[in-house]
Amino acid sequence: MVIVAAIDDSERAAPVLQEAQTIATNFDEAVHAVHVLQRSELVKVLEKDIEGQDLTDNYEVQQIGENIVSRATGESTLPEPTVSVRVGDPAAEISAYAEEQDARYVVIGGRQRSPTGKALFGSVTQDVMFESPAPVVNVALD
Structure with a gap:
């Protein structure tokens, strides 16, 4: 089992990784940091079509996640x-x-939003809480 830290390219990544590391230490588990690019973001990263290559195996795509974790x-x-x-x-x-x-926990950083904001724009944190096969730890930020 692993602890999954869902990170984005913001100041929320550091506290999410820290909480994931704390949980991982307590359970003697490894941490996996996951960053998800939306297709519109991917277009900015890849300026050429790489025939036959899985996008997530692409060096530039993988570097995005590595850089976020490093920062x-x-x-x-x-x-x-x-x-x-x-x-x-x-x-x-x-x-x-x-x-x-087969994650033991998913750690994600959510923002406090108004009910109207949630209704109009949705919430990745909320969707992960409903869809995740593992318990979700929300690191409340803002």
Whole structure:
């Protein structure tokens, strides 16, 4: 089993990774950091079509996740997590990854939003909480 840390490219990545590392230490598990690119973001990363290559195996795509984790961990002495970058709907991809890895927990950083904001724009955190095959730890931020 692993602890899945769902990270984005924001200041929320560091506390999510820290909480995931704390949980992982308590359960003697590994941490997997997952970043999901939406297809529109992928177009900005890839300027050429790579025939026959899985997008998540692409060096530039994988570097995005590695760079986010590197910035989030900074000078930490904790073990580096395994990094995975996926492409698609963030909530669906995070939940699918958690299922594939038989995750013990999924750690995600949510924002406090008004009920109207949730209704109009949806919430990746909320969707992961409903879709995840593993318990979800929400690191409340903002």
